[in-house]
Amino acid sequence: MASPGVYAKGVAKREEILRAALRVFERDGNAGTTMRAVAKEAGLSLAGLTHYFPSRDLLLTEVLFTVDREFEALYYERPDTGPGEFLARAMERNQADPVRVWLYLTMLAATRDPEHPAAPFFRDRFERFRTVVAQHVRDQQARGEVPAHVDPDFAARSLLAAADGIQNVWLHDRTIDMGAHIRTTWRLLIG
Structure with a gap:
């Protein structure tokens, strides 16, 4: 079982990813909002992003x-x-x-x-x-x-x-x- 601190960090990271996705969508539009672009914006590897969200949609x-x-x-x-x-x-x-x-x-x-x-x-x-x-x-x-x-x-x-x-x-x-x-x-x- 994950400790409360680990869980809180995961929740915070998910929220940051969501904010990053919105920033990328605003800046690059629908076609430019790729998993790679969001991962970069959120400071994650593509594999790190797919750990939280398996697809762009x-x-x-x-x-x-x-x-x-x-x-x-x-x-x-x-x-x-x-x-x-x-x-x-x-x-x-x-x-x-x-x-x-x-x-x-x-x-x-x-x-x-x-x-x-x-x-x-x-x-x-x-x-x-x-x-x-x-x-x-x-x-x-x-x-x-x-x-x-x-x-x-x-x-x-x-x-x-x-x-x-x-x-x-x-x-x-x-x-x-x-x-x-x-x-x-x-x-x-x-x-």
Whole structure:
């Protein structure tokens, strides 16, 4: 069994690798983000990198998973923030860090192949999002805050579709306020 210090070093190294992968993706783009480039950026040999992440796609999927965990932690710290406002704030954070948007959309597009390593991540992510947002809408309906005719699952899927879509458009037109777009979409969905 590894000692706690060894485990902590491994966790820290994984986090550094994830940050290095994001830096390489930002600097060199999708095609230039190779395992060798990430290993060099992280100060590792290629064999050392593959000890942590056996493939580039698994590494980039873990970057996305880590970003999602950060956002989810913020959501659960502020349970009074509804999903529309929460996602609007996430879009505002993304505007400040465009490489995350670019990576997200690149990996999402790659999952048109259901065998892509990121496909399970996105399937789980979409289902988790739908479940949480739909339950929020049901709770609001029970309190009389959202009309009964609003379909909770439709609202959840539409909110996510609006977020993914506006990020794609925003990459081509940085004048768009993604947060405002999501707030308006949410109001229309539950109004």
